[in-house]
Amino acid sequence: GAGVSQSPSNKVTEKGKDVELRCDPISGHTALYWYRQSLGQGLEFLIYFQGNSAPDKSGLPSDRFSAERTGGSVSTLTIQRTQQEDSAVYLCASSLDRTRQETQYFGPGTRLLVL
Amino acid sequence: LAKTTQPISMDSYEGQEVNITCSHNNIATNDYITWYQQFPSQGPRFIIQGYKTKVTNEVASLFIPADRKSSTLSLPRVSLSDTAVYYCLVGGFTGGGNKLTFGTGTQLKVEL
Numbered sequence: 001g002a003g004v005s006q007s008p009s010n011k012v013t014e015k016g017k018d019v020e021l022r023c024d025p026i027s028g029h030t031a032l033y034w035y036r037q038s039l040g041q042g043l044e045f046l047i048y049f050q051g052n053s054a055p056d057k058s059g060l061p062s063d064r065f066s067a068e069r070t071g072g073s074v075s076t077l078t079i080q081r082t083q084q085e086d087s088a089v090y091l092c093a094s095s096l097d098r099t100r101q102e103t104q105y106f107g108p109g110t111r112l113l114v115l
Numbered sequence: 116l117a118k119t120t121q122p123i124s125m126d127s128y129e130g131q132e133v134n135i136t137c138s139h140n141n142i143a144t145n146d147y148i149t150w151y152q153q154f155p156s157q158g159p160r161f162i163i164q165g166y167k168t169k170v171t172n173e174v175a176s177l178f179i180p181a182d183r184k185s186s187t188l189s190l191p192r193v194s195l196s197d198t199a200v201y202y203c204l205v206g207g208f209t210g211g212g213n214k215l216t217f218g219t220g221t222q223l224k225v226e227l
Contacts, residue, residue, distance in 0.1 A: 004158070035217070040219075041219060042202065042217040042218045042219045042220055043159070043202075043217035044217070045217075091158050091159075093158070103149075103161045103164065104161070105161070106158025106159050106160070107158050108156070108157055108158055109156075109157075109158055
């Protein structure tokens, strides 16, 4: 299992509920990214982590979205009070080193459906 | 962030060469050009990356003119399994890391 893993693979929730999405990056990768892909759309950048800190949160669409990373490894993206427009595929990617143009390796994504 | 423009879709047949061109008029000096491939229900997969001139690897070539305002991904002898969405991205390291800007991509359909 050398790739990026994400869980759950699918999540159905009711409007107003909170959800947590998890990302396990490739071991040793210091940079971690969250993206969102709505149906038929390109990927939308959400947040970037370098180690446990998040230098760039500019893509988070509202204050209902937050993310953290612990131990320089696992990251969780939390969406509070979910809305139907939050329905999308949430993709996590990791890369080895932020100081170069490193390739980002993507996980399979979490498909979120808010009813 | 540099905005990219690429065709929405392209059709081809097995064994043909496919060239997908992307325009990025406001590319910055430190931006690289990267192409990703995405199959349905999967995350994007890196294909190739370049800064200028030509780059070739085992699956594709990337042609970048001197002004770097466009780039062309070349897929030699495509097969049915190359049917996917192809994304052209430009990005560089800023204080906020290697933030990639994805457009809507090009849906390539390969037929027999």
